[in-house]
Amino acid sequence: MTRPTFPKRAVITGGMPYGEKQLHFGHIGGVFVQADIFARFLRCRLGEDNVIFVSGTDCYGAGVVLGYEKAVEGGFAGTIHDFVRRNHDLQKATMDAYGISLNLYAASALDNAGEIHAALSTEVFNQLVRSGHMSLSSAVQFYDEERGVFLNGRQVRGRCPIQGCKSDIAYADECSLGHQYDPSQLIAPISVLSGQAPVQREVKNWYFDLPAYTDHVGTLLAGWEGDPLARDVLTRVVREFMRKPSIFVKRELLDEIAAIPAMPTYETIAEEGKVSAELIFADLATREVAVELLSAKSIRYRTGKTLVPLRISGNLEWGVPVPPTEEADDLTFWVWPESLWAPISFTQTVLGEDGDWRDWWASPDARVYQFIGEDNIYFYAIAQGGLWSALGGLPATTVVPNHHLLYGKSKASSSGEIKPPSADELLEHYTPEQLRMHFFNASLGDKSVSFEPLSVMNPDSTAFDPVLNEGNLLTNVFNRLVRSAFYTLQKLGDSVYPDGAVSADTVTRATDTIITYENHMANLRFDRIFDLLNIYLRDANKDWSVRSKSEDAEEIRQLLRDTFHVIRTAAALLWPVAPQGCEMIAEHLGAPVTLWDWEHIFRPLDQLLSEGHEFKFLEPRVDFFVGKRKE
Secondary structure, eight states: OOOOOOOSEEEEEEOOOBTTSOOBHHHIIIIIHHHHHHHHHHHHHHOGGGEEEEEEEBOOSHHHHHHHHHHHHTTOOSOHHHHHHHHHHHHHHHHHHTTOOOSEEEETTSHHHHHHHHHHHHHHHHHHHHTTOEEEEEEEEEEETTTTEEOOGGGEEEEOOBTTOOOSOBOSSBBTTOOBOOGGGOEEEEETTTSSOOEEEEEEEEEEOGGGGHHHHHHHHHHHHTOTTSOHHHHHHHHHHTSOOEEEEEGGGHHHHHTSTTOOOOEEEOOTTOSEEEEEOSSHHHHHHHHHHHHHTTOOOEEOOOOOOEEOEEOOSSSOBOOOOSSOSSOEEOHHHHHHSHHHHHHHHHHOTTOOTHHHHSOTTEEEEEEEEGGGHIIIIIIHHHHHHHTTOOOOOEEEEEOOEEETTBOOOTTSSSOOOBHHHHTTTSOHHHHHHHHHTOOTTTSOEEEOOHHHHOTTOOSOOTTHHHHHIIIIIIHHHHHHHHHHHHHTTSOBOOOSOOOHHHHHHHHHHHHHHHHHHHTTOHHHHHHHHHHHHHHHHHHHHHHTTOOOHHHHHHHHHHHHHHHHHHHHHHTTTOHHHHHHHHHHHTOOGGGTOGGGTTOOHHHHSOTTOBOOOOOTTOOSSOOSSOO
């Protein structure tokens, strides 16, 4: 089997949680566990100094302001900085509890990382202006007349105007699935502050001409379609936005629309059996003329997905300041584009004054892997693709979108009707390694997956908890094999590794498993790794069950050599997933750190240990992997 190639250096990022909340199970299970497993593997494969794993709290945005206002109403006495710092500290503590091995979990508004982020934001703005594709344009913004304030982002809710959108929540100019639209197109808008329908007033903001980069995004799409790492959901979503500007109307209105004076030229797609027809226009400007004409005639319509100008700024006071110009001097960055370059700021924070983020984000020797939820593909693939091109041709990152991790059968959201359990609450019922194993095996690259923690959803049930299924490989199968090998060796009268060679069949099986594992990691197919290791360890247990019955002392010694090679191999391959238990195995083996180093991954223990090496004594009834619920 051919071994895969890897970059010399790698950056891994996880989508940034919002600063108004603690982490729920979707943050950890849907993004960060997979990102951490891959980061740990790459540290072993490339060397620890060649991998940077960063993320952080997304401190800005209307959602944070709303969260702060609610906290103040509930008795919180600090500033908005205090509010964000409290949540950031809670988020970081949760990451630590799950063993998420970030080089830096920063915050876009706090400390040195916040200062670097503000400075980089200024650089980005100036570069975008120099690109010739930034403009200060007037647009309508919602205004709450009862409260006397402009409404930003999540302070307005309605229904998404994009045809076919299934989002249950839509905000001022984007829905929860990432669709972009003009605020005037939001259906049935309501102010979350007063509960009243807001009016629209004109404001000026900076916009990035994303449609000007249509060809560039098309080139990126072609590359992703030929890249085995690009998941189907990534290419499907990007392809949907590469369509020409269009409008969907009821078929019965086609004749009335055709009779409108000065209606721009359009192509009509009206398929039999469908209620709506699609009108396709040459460009956005032409579609906007059509929209105005339809609105004047009170004809209802919905717009199709396409590339639209990306808003860069807003007038929310809580935000990174946009560099002042003669035309506008009181704007802040809209949180979405600003959060795209935040991981670059965090990378620079890790490197310090002597390092340069470009050596990691712009070098042909390096690769950036960004683990996100599928709802954010528009920003991380399409918007970021255009921005990166405008910022001097930064290469595209490897976007790793996961489908939804459902709570039971439904999508859970802290801002929706179905409230998810917090990540901390899950740790009251399961160990971090049980949860890591369960999330590790979720096929989120292919489909949305149901998460059904029986201990949380039905704590009185005596049925088997599906969350424990994958953890059973650790707490039962692997644990039993390791204990059996140690206790048998100790029964021979000492804990000295038995001299002699590992059998050829055992070496071959381990080698094949390692290379297959390496290929699955390279392709980000974590669920296949679970299946691989499940078979490998269960076969080793069966082998032990048969051969340990022998009364031949030399055969038992050979069994121990073979089994410790399996243990050594499995511990190295499982360490990215279950580091605590595997490190305990390494401690009892007395093995050096080279146990995890892929430069030595194929070497048996006798080549890593000194002659006559003695293992640490394993006390009776000691487990390397434990669980909180009876299995």
